[in-house]
Amino acid sequence: MTACIYDVAIVGAGPAGATCAWYLARAGVRVALLEKHAFPRDKICGDAVCSRAQLHLSRMGVLQQIFDNGEAHAAAIGGMVSPGGVVAIGNSVEHIASSPVIAVRRVHLDQRIARAAAEAGAALIERFEAVDATLDGEAGLWTIDARRGASCRARVLVAADGALSRLARRLGIVGGAPEAVCSRAYIDASSSDFPHDGVAFYPRDLLPGYCALFREAGGQLNFCLYLIPGGQLTVHDLRRTHDRVMREDPFVSRAIGARAAIGAMRGAPLRLGGIPRSYGERLLILGDAAGQIDPLTGEGIQYGMDAAEIAAATLVECLAEDDFRAARLSRYHRRWRRAFGNDFAWSARIARLCSARPGLLDAGALALRRDGAPLLAKWAEVMTGARPKLDFLKPGLALPVLAALGRLALRPAALQQSTG
Ligand SMILES: Cc1cc2nc3c(=O)[nH]c(=O)nc-3n(C[C@H](O)[C@H](O)[C@H](O)COP(=O)(O)OP(=O)(O)OC[C@H]3O[C@@H](n4cnc5c(N)ncnc54)[C@H](O)[C@@H]3O)c2cc1C
Structure with a gap:
């Protein structure tokens, strides 16, 4: 392990790290994917895999594998129960081309993504628990040390070690515990x-x-x-x-x-909403470690995978230019903020608003009951990240909710009649 010098070493083979390894390996980059556990391993999760994650899985061939092996369930009938008890449930896929969410246990999903990365050419090294990483600025090389004396050297380090992000915290890039x-x-x-x-x-x-x-x-x-x-x-x-x-x-x-x-x-x-700085000298932070989780829903798989593709594309550019300065790598940060990170700010605002005014969720559920499947499909797409959260403010979603709010204000008993 010590003899080989990789272009990129990724610490953590969750969906974010393993997807980044897959994209890099496909581009011909020498990449090591270092994971402290051996697969299959569990990850505590809701197991809901949203549409953009499905896109990455499809490219990898993993989507087909999980359906072929009976490991996935595509959601069709679902909805919400509001704080006031309004139940709005229907078929959201009637008006969407494919299922916005599939459920896959992480014990299956993560192993399949990591194996896909290995098949694409990444060196998957299991039972490698990174305890420290040091950068030799002169040589332009990271040495990543593992618990049992093993080590790995690479020109760039990607910390994708999950929400606790011990490595990035140790390196001083991520501050504080997840909230x-x-x-x-x-x-x-x-x-x-x-x-x-x-x-x-x-x-x-x-x-x-x-x-x-x-x-x-x-x-x-x-x-x-x-x-x-x-x-x-x-x-x-x-x-x-x-x-x-x-x-x-x-x-x-x-x-x-x-x-x-x-x-x-x-x-x-x-770790919610995105960290303020996800890059450093020869260093990127990815996935939960970078707080790439939607503050409204707690979903992070698809954002980690989107960011992984962006990180891989940025690293391929940097490798071609042989330039790994922090200023150059900051493009990764700007790109994922533009792609989905700025929308997290809207998620946080909406979460605060609903917390202060739970009646908005009651009105939302009443509107979903009244307008049925077409509105439910739009709602599901926004909640699962297929459309930006800002779409809640567009007429297609905002007007039915405002109308329901108006009806509730005029006739509060409408809430009682719609519960249960
Ligand atoms: C209870 C719960 C429910 C959730 N529900 C959903 C959901 O339904 N849908 C959704 O999209 N998101 C959900 N999330 C969020 C989702 O689990 C994460 O966003 C996702 O796992 C992020 O992937 P990741 O690769 O960044 O991190 P992780 O999946 O945490 O992977 C990190 C990897 O790094 C490894 N690692 C850690 N430290 C080291 C080290 N020192 N050396 C080597 N390897 C190391 C770990 O073993 C792990 O394999 C939920 C989270 C929780 C806690």
């Missing part, structure tokens, strides 16, 4: 009568967070509860809130059912 957390519990397939594919629940005290139930392949369910700062709860309330909402929230408990066999809760951090 949000999320729980996950699987529910056995035959133990619940949940009839839908995916529903987001917005209990008032969870805002700006929420919880969701997703159907996986084989009928298993995945329950996640996102605790996002800015509301009544803090990250320390995760376990208590997860158990309470599953047991006591009338909509969630009814959806799960009394005889559900619920697996153990596990939680993991979320």
